[in-house]
Amino acid sequence: xxPSVRLQEMIRVIRGARTQGEERGVIxxxxxxIRAQFRQADNGTRSHNLAxxxxxxxxxxxxxxxxxxxxxxxxxPRYNEKxxxxxxxxxxxxxxxxxxxxxxxxxxxxxxxxxQYVQSLxxxxxxxxxxxxxxxxxxxxxxxLLRASxxxxxxxxxxxxxxxxxxxxxxxxxxxxxxxxxxxxxNHGVLHGAVVLITExxxxxPDTLEQFRKAVPELVLMMKGxxxxxxxxxxxxxxxxxxxxxxxxxxxLRILGxxxxxxxxxxxxxxxxxxxxTDSSKTAGxxxxxxxxxxxxxxxxxxxxxxxxxNILGRFLLNNDRNIRYISMTSLQKIVQTDHNAVQRHRGxxxxxxxxxxxxxxRRALExxxxxxxxxxxxxxxxxLLLFLSSCPPELRAHTTSGIxxxxxxxxxxxxWHIDTILHVLTTAGGDxxxxxVPNLIQLxxxxxxxxxxxxxxxxxxxxxxxxxxxxVQVACWxxxxxxxLLLRGECEETEPxxxxxxDVLDALETVLQSHMSSPxxxxxxxxxxxxxxxxxxxxxxRIRSIVSIYGSCIDVELQQRAVEYNALFKKYDHMRAAVLxxxxxxxxxSPGHTNGESAGGTIKELEPAKLTQEIVLPQxxxxxxxxxxxxxxxxxxxxxxxxxxxxxxxSVTVYEKNGVTLKLQTDRQTDTGxxxxxxxxxxxxxxxxxxxxxxxxxxxxxxxxKAPSGDVIPAHGLGQVTQTxxxxxxxxxxxxxxxxxxxxxxxxxx
Amino acid sequence: xxHFLLLLSRQGKLRLQKWxxxxxxxxxxxxxxxxxxxxxxxxxxxxxxxxxxxxxxxxKRYASLYFCCGLGDQDNELLTLEVLQRYVELLxxxxxxxxxxxxxxxxxxxxxxxxxxxxxxxILETSKTVVGIAMEEAETLQxxxxxxxxxxxx
Numbered sequence: 057x058x059p060s061v062r063l064q065e066m067i068r069v070i071r072g073a074r075t076q077g078e079e080r081g082v083i084x085x086x087x088x089x090i091r092a093q094f095r096q097a098d099n100g101t102r103s104h105n106l107a108x109x110x111x112x113x114x115x116x117x118x119x120x121x122x123x124x125x126x127x128x129x130x131x132x133p134r135y136n137e138k139x140x141x142x143x144x145x146x147x148x149x150x151x152x153x154x155x156x157x158x159x160x161x162x163x164x165x166x167x168x169x170x171x172q173y174v175q176s177l178x179x180x181x182x183x184x185x186x187x188x189x190x191x192x193x194x195x196x197x198x199x200x201l202l203r204a205s206x207x208x209x210x211x212x213x214x215x216x217x218x219x220x221x222x223x224x225x226x227x228x229x230x231x232x233x234x235x236x237x238x239x240x241x242x243n244h245g246v247l248h249g250a251v252v253l254i255t256e257x258x259x260x261x262p263d264t265l266e267q268f269r270k271a272v273p274e275l276v277l278m279m280k281g282x283x284x285x286x287x288x289x290x291x292x293x294x295x296x297x298x299x300x301x302x303x304x305x306x307x308x309l310r311i312l313g314x315x316x317x318x319x320x321x322x323x324x325x326x327x328x329x330x331x332x333x334t335d336s337s338k339t340a341g342x343x344x345x346x347x348x349x350x351x352x353x354x355x356x357x358x359x360x361x362x363x364x365x366x367n368i369l370g371r372f373l374l375n376n377d378r379n380i381r382y383i384s385m386t387s388l389q390k391i392v393q394t395d396h397n398a399v400q401r402h403r404g405x406x407x408x409x410x411x412x413x414x415x416x417x418x419r420r421a422l423e424x425x426x427x428x429x430x431x432x433x434x435x436x437x438x439x440x441l442l443l444f445l446s447s448c449p450p451e452l453r454a455h456t457t458s459g460i461x462x463x464x465x466x467x468x469x470x471x472x473w474h475i476d477t478i479l480h481v482l483t484t485a486g487g488d489x490x491x492x493x494v495p496n497l498i499q500l501x502x503x504x505x506x507x508x509x510x511x512x513x514x515x516x517x518x519x520x521x522x523x524x525x526x527x528x529v530q531v532a533c534w535x536x537x538x539x540x541x542l543l544l545r546g547e548c549e550e551t552e553p554x555x556x557x558x559x560d561v562l563d564a565l566e567t568v569l570q571s572h573m574s575s576p577x578x579x580x581x582x583x584x585x586x587x588x589x590x591x592x593x594x595x596x597x598x599r600i601r602s603i604v605s606i607y608g609s610c611i612d613v614e615l616q617q618r619a620v621e622y623n624a625l626f627k628k629y630d631h632m633r634a635a636v637l638x639x640x641x642x643x644x645x646x647s648p649g650h651t652n653g654e655s656a657g658g659t660i661k662e663l664e665p666a667k668l669t670q671e672i673v674l675p676q677x678x679x680x681x682x683x684x685x686x687x688x689x690x691x692x693x694x695x696x697x698x699x700x701x702x703x704x705x706x707x708s709v710t711v712y713e714k715n716g717v718t719l720k721l722q723t724d725r726q727t728d729t730g731x732x733x734x735x736x737x738x739x740x741x742x743x744x745x746x747x748x749x750x751x752x753x754x755x756x757x758x759x760x761x762x763k764a765p766s767g768d769v770i771p772a773h774g775l776g777q778v779t780q781t782x783x784x785x786x787x788x789x790x791x792x793x794x795x796x797x798x799x800x801x802x803x804x805x806x807x
Numbered sequence: 808x809x810h811f812l813l814l815l816s817r818q819g820k821l822r823l824q825k826w827x828x829x830x831x832x833x834x835x836x837x838x839x840x841x842x843x844x845x846x847x848x849x850x851x852x853x854x855x856x857x858x859x860x861x862x863x864x865x866x867k868r869y870a871s872l873y874f875c876c877g878l879g880d881q882d883n884e885l886l887t888l889e890v891l892q893r894y895v896e897l898l899x900x901x902x903x904x905x906x907x908x909x910x911x912x913x914x915x916x917x918x919x920x921x922x923x924x925x926x927x928x929x930i931l932e933t934s935k936t937v938v939g940i941a942m943e944e945a946e947t948l949q950x951x952x953x954x955x956x957x958x959x960x961x
Contacts, residue, residue, distance in 0.1 A: 064912050071911075107915055114821060114914065116836070136949045143918055150829045173945050183927040184827070208941070211931060219927040245932040252929050290934045293889060300933045303886050339892075343885035378854040383885060416854040 063107050070115070083112055094125050102129060103140040110140075110147055123148050123155040130162045135174065138166070142177045151187035160190050167197045172208055175201075179212040183219040191220040195227050202234040207243040214238065214249025218256050228257045232264055239274055244291060244298055247278070251304045258311050269312050272319050276326045279305045283330055294338035306330075306347040313355030320356040327352055331364050339379075342372070346383055353391050366391070366398040373405045378414055385409065385420035392427045403428050407437070410444045418444075419452060426459040434467040438477060446484050453488040457481055461493065471504040472550070475511055479528075483518060486525030494530050499643045501535060510550035512539040517554065519564055524573050530581045533568060536561060537585025538640060541592040558593045562586065566603065576612055583607060583615060587622045591637045601626055808928030809887070810862060810877040811838065812921070814910065817871050819843045822910050823917055827928035838877075846875050856884050867891045871907050890930065897924055900939055919945065 066086055073079035086108060093105045106125055113119035126148060129141025149156040159181075166178035179201075182194065198220065201213040217231045235257060238250035258265040282297050282305075291298035309327075313320040330348050335341045345368055352365040372384035385406065392399045406428065409421035422444065429437055438460070445456050460481055468474035478497050482489065501511050515532035523529050536543065540561060547553050568574050568582040583604070590600045604626065607619035625633050720736040811830075814823035821839055830838070845857060846866045857864040859877070865887040866875040874891045878884065897920050898905045902913070910917050923938045925931060932938050 067912055111914060114824065116821075139919070139945075139949065140915065143915060150826075152829060152831070171948070173948055176941075180922050180926055185829070212926060215926040215929055215931055218929060244934060245937065248930060248933055290936055293893075298933050299889060300886065300930050303883050307881070307883075339885055339888050343883055343889060346885055347883050378852075379856060379885065379888070382854050382856055413850075414853045416856055416858075419858075 062101075063104050063111070066108050067111060070111075079115075083115070083117055087112060087117070091121060094121070102132075103134075103137045106140050106144050110144055113147060119148060123153065127155055127158045127162075130159050130166075135171070138174060138177055142181045145181055146184045150185050151190075156185065156187060157189070160193060163190070164194060164197065167194065167201065172206065175205075175209055176212050179209070179216045183212070183216040186216075186219060186223065188223045191223045191227065195220055195224075195230055199230055199234055202231065202238065207241065207246045210238070210241070211243070211245035211249040214246065214253050218249075218253050221253070221256050221260065225260050228261055228264060232257055232267070236268075236271070239271060239278075244301055248301050248304060251275075251301070251308050255304070255308045255311060258308070265312070269316065269319050272309065272312055272322045275305055275309060275312075276323055279309075279326055279330070283333060294340040295335050296338075296340045296344060299340040299344050302330075302344050303347045306344070306351050310351040310354050313351070315356070317356050323351075323355070324358060324361060327357065328361055328364065331361075331368060336371075342380055342383075346372075346387070349387055350390075353387070353394075362395065363398070366395060370402050370405075373402055373409075378412070378417055381409060381412075382417055382420055385417070385424050389420070389424055389427065392424065396428075399424075400428060400430075400433075403433065403437075407440045410440060415449055415451075418449065422448075422452060422456060422459070426463060429463040429467060431467045431469075434463065434469060435473075438463065442477070442480055442484070445481065450488075453485050454490070457485055457489045457493075461489075461496075471500070472507055472510065474500060475504060475507060476514075479514060479518065482525060482528040482531070483522075486527045489527055494527050497531050498534055501531075502640060502642050505642070507550065508539045509542040509545075509548045511535055512543045513548050513551050513554060516543055516556070516561075516564070519568070523568055523571055526575050526578050529568055529574065529578050533565060533578070533581040533585040536565065537581075537588035540585075540589045544593065558589075558596045559599075561589065561593075562596060562599055562603075565589075569603070569607075576614060579612070580614055580618060583618055583622075587618075587625075588637045590626075591634050808879055808882070809890075809925065810879065810928065812874070812876045812925070813839060813842055814917075815839075815843055815846065815873045815875060816907060817847070817873070819847060822872060822907065823914065823921075825918070825921060825925075842875050846873050855888060865891070869895050872910070890925075893935070894921065894924060896935060897938055900935060901942055 070079055070082055070086075073082055090105045090109050093099070093101060102125065106122060106129060109119050109122040109125075113122075122144060126141050126144035129137045130145060132138055132141065145156070145159055149159070163178045163182055166174050169175050169178075179198075182190065182198075186194070198213050198216050201209055202217060205213065214235075217227075217235075221228045221231065231253065235250060235253045238246060238253070241247055241250065254268055254271075258268055279302065282302050285297050288297050291301075293299050296302065309323050313323055327348055331345065331352070334344050334348070336345050349365045349368050352361050357365075369384045369387050372380045373388075375381055375384075388399050388402070388406075403425075406421055406424050409417055410425060412418055412421065425437065425441060441456065441460055441463075445453070445460065448456055461478065464474055464477045468477070475497075478493070478500070482493075482497075501508070504511070512535045515528075515535045518528055519532040519536070542548075543554065543556060543561065544558060545553075546555055565582050565586045569579055569586070574582070586600055586603055590597050593600075604619050604622045607615050608623055610616045610619060625636060629636075720738070808827060810826075810828050812823070812825040812827075813821065816822055824835070824839065826835065841859070842864070845859065845864070849857075849866070851868075855865055855867055857866070861880070862877040863880065863882065863884055864875065864877055865884050866873055867888060868874075874894070876887060876891070878887055895905070898910070898917060901916065901920055902909045920938070920942060923932060923941050932941075
């Protein structure tokens with residue numbers, strides 16, 4: 057029985073196995089037999105056994121015990137054994153295996169073999185898996201073969217040289233002279249190899265590039281010959297003569313003509329000729345035209361030629377073939393910056409491609425559409441993009457939303473349009489937007505002061521419809537908390553006003569608070585919004601009080617802390633509540649507190665800067681320390697975890713006002729990271745306050761230095777005051793903790 | 808340059824693998840798995856070009872086989888479609904009306920043909936006839952050897 061039938065028999069048996077287990081059994085038996093055969097002496101079946109092993113390897117089973125057999129077979133004098141041995145080497149050995157070094161000597165010998173087929177085996181294997189060491193070793197051999205051999209070997213030697221240059225770039229110098237002379241060959245295979253080799257050499261070495269620029273006329277002639285030649289049956293593909301060689305020559309011309317006027321001039325006519333004469337009804341022609349367009353756009357071509365190239369791309373864009381449309385958009389993407397107007401002309405077709413069924417085409421159309429947005433077309437293009445967003449594949453959604461936001465930010469024709477667009481995106485794809493969208497939107501809303509009523513109405517309507525999209529719910533809660541009074545007023549210029557009661561609004565916020573769909577951050581927003589409403593509504597303050605006290609025992613630590621603090625605001629510091637929960641000023645976009653929100657993911661801490669409410673944490677003071685008497689009082693003033701808010705106009709704020717004692721805080725800016733805070737204490741009671749001490753604590757990243765107070769007695773009847781200066785040094789302006797923001801919220805002049 | 812060429816059956820079985828860069832066995836398995844998932848999931852008549860990691864993937868379906876290759880970013884995708892077409896024509900020229908079974912039972916021949924057409928990730932020979940002649944002559948050389956080997960020694 058002829059040995060090769062045994063191979064096919066084995067394949068048949070393996071394919072006949074009905075289960076994975078059965079297959080494994082068969083393969084284990086066969087591998088055992090193969091291993092036994094390998095151990096035996098030469099019996100003429102070695103090549104077939106190795107072939108069987110290679111089949112098993114392709115199925116995914118381990119075959120490393122065949123590596124040494126490959127080495128042995130390669131060294132065999134028989135051609136069929138060498139052939140399989142080299143195949144095995146390419147499949148089982150790579151440069152990382154130690155066994156691969158063992159074949160270096162065999163390869164060396166085979167490179168000078170009398171039979172060209174043996175030589176070609178060695179060349180092919182070397183070009184496939186030759187390591188850097190092997191390449192260095194055998195480079196002179198390859199150089200010799202490049203010069204003096206027949207075309208069958210020359211073309212293989214050329215590609216082997218390409219591999220060597222990739223592995224060991226210094227070898228480029230060795231091959232340059234031979235490469236140059238190969239250009240005068242007639243054989244297409246050799247020419248192709250030569251062009252590939254020269255491309256590789258030029259890409260790696262600018263001096264070689266200079267040298268080969270002189271070859272441009274020769275290459276131009278070669279290309280002309282291919283384009284203008286008649287039908288050549290050997291190389292014809294769909295009417296194009298050797299498109300493979302044509303494309304490689306064009307690619308080489310691109311590299312040679314880049315940034316060089318002379319070379320670019322020399323190829324101008326040729327490129328125009330190729331662009332006009334190539335028939336693009338089949339893929340082969342389109343491939344050549346594609347490469348031509350890429351070359352034209354990359355070299356210093358004259359404007360007429362560029363126009364021709366862009367027109368070709370425009371024609372491609374209208375082609376029925378999806379591949380051609382894809383290619384066209386890829387190329388247009390490359391030139392959209394430099395030839396913006398030319399690409400704009402095709403905007404309509406590109407936008408149509410957004411509606412294509414194919415995901416690759418959609419992706420390209422999206423990229424290109426985003427690049428084409430300008431102040432002129434923003435409205436119409438945004439309509440298309442929003443339409444696309446509602447039906448786009450999930451993997452493209454995040455990219456689309458961020459692209460839309462960028463475009464809206466740069467070219468928004470009006471604030472109302474901008475807000476509407478962002479809200480539309482949040483409603484459609486709020487789950488795929490980036491985390492900094494929420495603070496960005498809030499900042500935008502605060503700046504659009506005339507639109508507060510409109511915005512809060514829209515967001516309220518969105519909130520009662522659907523509370524599953526976290527980003528939208530967060531913004532809605534914030535708005536309702538901030539502008540709830542506008543909502544309750546029941547009148548609005550820009551849109552149909554809602555007729556809601558205070559209970560309705562509180563119901564909406566409570567739904568968010570209690571829903572298991574809400575993330576912890578969202579619930580934080582809702583709680584703060586509920587709290588803020590306590591100063592904006594009139595009747596249901598008790599309801600708010602009860603909500604806040606319930607959450608004082610919430611499991612979520614953040615919510616609990618907030619609830620406790622708000623509780624304190626209700627109980628002990630009720631006189632401060634209105635001031636604390638007052639309307640926020642316009643947030644300055646460039647403030648570090650704003651960028652703080654953009655730095656990392658959307659946890660509560662990072663989102664807090666956008667809120668900037670005044671929350672002073674005053675711990676439970678032991679009652680024996682705060683006395684009703686006037687002659688001794690200590691104020692503990694903790695600055696941890698506050699967002700200190702000061703309105704722009706008066707630079708000082710009253711932070712404590714009780715029992716006739718008033719404590720004011722005034723800020724002065726000093727350095728980039730430090731500031732001076734002056735605490736002023738006045739006394740409007742009848743008696744002097746003695747023994748006054750002020751203490752302050754700040755978080756670790758901020759350094760505090762308290763100067764000596766001017767005195768410790770505050771005269772009665774507001775006749776005098778005690779001042780104390782505190783120096784704060786805050787070197788880390790952007791930090792994870794909200795404390796940093798507290799410094800920021802001082803008057804913008806202060807920082 | 809081409810980074811790899813894979814032939815996958817419609818059931819996701821590998822029929823041929825050619826790697827033009829050094830890749831570990833583990834990585835190879837991973838790439839094959841991912842290519843299988845990507846390419847087999849594409850609906851018919853969709854675009855033949857995909858993006859994967861930093862490579863351009865060009866695939867084409869011929870009967871029950873998917874030909875899938877990974878390209879570097881300078882390579883011409885349309886030309887690669889022609890390369891795949893050419894390889895199929897070469898297989899057809901050698902086997903005569905080639906089908907998947909031919910490639911299964913004569914996989915080593917498929918590799919030999921490939922090695923006469925592509926080397927080191929680049930096209931070696933652009934003429935169909937030259938590749939055909941080279942294969943024939945190599946076969947002759949091999950047969951001569953085999954005949955010699957199987958002749959009785961008397």
